[in-house]
Amino acid sequence: MAPKPDVSEVRKNQIIQAAINVFTRQGFHGARMDDIVEESGLSKGTLYWYYKSKEELIISILDHIFAGEFAKMEALKNENISARQGLHKFLEAYIAELQKMLIFAPIIYEFYALAFRNKTVRVVMQRYLHTFISIVEPIIQYGIDNGELRDVDAHQAAIALGAQLEGTLLLWAYAPDILSLEDQLRSGVKLLFDSIIISEDFEIFENGGENASL
Amino acid sequence: MAPKPDVSEVRKNQIIQAAINVFTRQGFHGARMDDIVEESGLSKGTLYWYYKSKEELIISILDHIFAGEFAKMEALKNENISARQGLHKFLEAYIAELQKMLIFAPIIYEFYALAFRNKTVRVVMQRYLHTFISIVEPIIQYGIDNGELRDVDAHQAAIALGAQLEGTLLLWAYAPDILSLEDQLRSGVKLLFDSIIISEDFEIFENGGENASL
DNA sequence: CATAATAAACTGACCGGTCGGTCTATTATC
DNA sequence: GATAATAGACCGACCGGTCAGTTTATTATG
Numbered sequence: 001m002a003p004k005p006d007v008s009e010v011r012k013n014q015i016i017q018a019a020i021n022v023f024t025r026q027g028f029h030g031a032r033m034d035d036i037v038e039e040s041g042l043s044k045g046t047l048y049w050y051y052k053s054k055e056e057l058i059i060s061i062l063d064h065i066f067a068g069e070f071a072k073m074e075a076l077k078n079e080n081i082s083a084r085q086g087l088h089k090f091l092e093a094y095i096a097e098l099q100k101m102l103i104f105a106p107i108i109y110e111f112y113a114l115a116f117r118n119k120t121v122r123v124v125m126q127r128y129l130h131t132f133i134s135i136v137e138p139i140i141q142y143g144i145d146n147g148e149l150r151d152v153d154a155h156q157a158a159i160a161l162g163a164q165l166e167g168t169l170l171l172w173a174y175a176p177d178i179l180s181l182e183d184q185l186r187s188g189v190k191l192l193f194d195s196i197i198i199s200e201d202f203e204i205f206e207n208g209g210e211n212a213s214l
Numbered sequence: 215m216a217p218k219p220d221v222s223e224v225r226k227n228q229i230i231q232a233a234i235n236v237f238t239r240q241g242f243h244g245a246r247m248d249d250i251v252e253e254s255g256l257s258k259g260t261l262y263w264y265y266k267s268k269e270e271l272i273i274s275i276l277d278h279i280f281a282g283e284f285a286k287m288e289a290l291k292n293e294n295i296s297a298r299q300g301l302h303k304f305l306e307a308y309i310a311e312l313q314k315m316l317i318f319a320p321i322i323y324e325f326y327a328l329a330f331r332n333k334t335v336r337v338v339m340q341r342y343l344h345t346f347i348s349i350v351e352p353i354i355q356y357g358i359d360n361g362e363l364r365d366v367d368a369h370q371a372a373i374a375l376g377a378q379l380e381g382t383l384l385l386w387a388y389a390p391d392i393l394s395l396e397d398q399l400r401s402g403v404k405l406l407f408d409s410i411i412i413s414e415d416f417e418i419f420e421n422g423g424e425n426a427s428l
Numbered sequence: 429c430a431t432a433a434t435a436a437a438c439t440g441a442c443c444g445g446t447c448g449g450t451c452t453a454t455t456a457t458c
Numbered sequence: 459g460a461t462a463a464t465a466g467a468c469c470g471a472c473c474g475g476t477c478a479g480t481t482t483a484t485t486a487t488g
Contacts (some may be wrong), residue, residue, distance in 0.1 A: 029243045033444060043469045113327040115388060117241055118322040129389045145247055153401065159385060159393050160378065160402035167381025171373060174329060175343045179373050188374035193304040195408035247478060268478065350448045
């Protein structure tokens, strides 16, 4: 059936990686297909053999970047531990994941801009945010129900947490001179939780986020 | 000097408004100069008479949108009132201003993406964030010094506040179905402040942000 | 009648996408 | 085990539409 060994997965990855590099450097519009061809070390014909258009390539990158994130977030669901532990574990994982995504920052903000005029992109972004809330909100609600947390609106609190994380990333991306990303993520989250948590001496992060190493 | 009545200011505004409309609908790249020509009701020659390139037009819009914001933010500086009142007043003004900027949301996120590869855009965005911090941080510090607020790091708290506002706007832009913008802005900010403020029964917003009208 | 202002036809660089054709590993057949 | 047939993989010159920016002619006004 296969007269030649199947290299298609290798090629697709090769192309996606080249595209990510070029798009990160030059933006979706500034990047020419010929640039991606050059970066990949393949030919234009081969690129188009695997991806039928520039748009398809962009959407594939969207999937490539976010698919793993969904899986990782979902994996953190449904652990029957305390709200404190659940939030701690989730936030540690999320912050670690954010660090890894920093290299994609220019592409991610490009996606945010694209989302306003491309349905597919918009849907993925929405799913990302929904997934986040669907994990954090139940943990907070659980904490409220069992007396660990104050009786706040779990939904609003979950969104506030998401906003804090996304907003911190945004501020850091444009004004890295005024904040250390990891420190600020921890201290911002700590401020939010100090208002929710009932036990006064609780620290969501070991060091209280005051002088975490970046 | 002017054999004809000087209409240049009128024309520039006419063109900027048309450009904002078209860019909002179609994005910076999707918008053609001919589209802006059509929207403005002028001709291409006239457009290029006032703006020498597409880029100059984009930068002018950047200035147009943010110039007013700087002025408004600066106007709120140096009012010797309590931290509580200062923050209240600033946040009310900021939230009101945000509402007015919502129509530009697609353009603003386009600017965020552009900032990664355009120095001018990056500098304006940075100045915007710096200005925000330079107003909020002293108010918080003042509150700490006079005992109104807990002894937190004023700089980190100011950034956390900025992140909360920007992050909420971002979440709302992409998932308006899960939050009411104004409610969430108020409740998110309230959560942050509940952890900073010393007096237990203080409400930064009259209604505590629980059921504000949108 | 000088000139700011306007109109609209025009130009050409650029770039996404195509297409005719080639290469080579594998398999079927004798 | 030689060879013909097959098909997936690959190449790069080229095409054609698009669109930012230019040119040139005209108009209106003080």
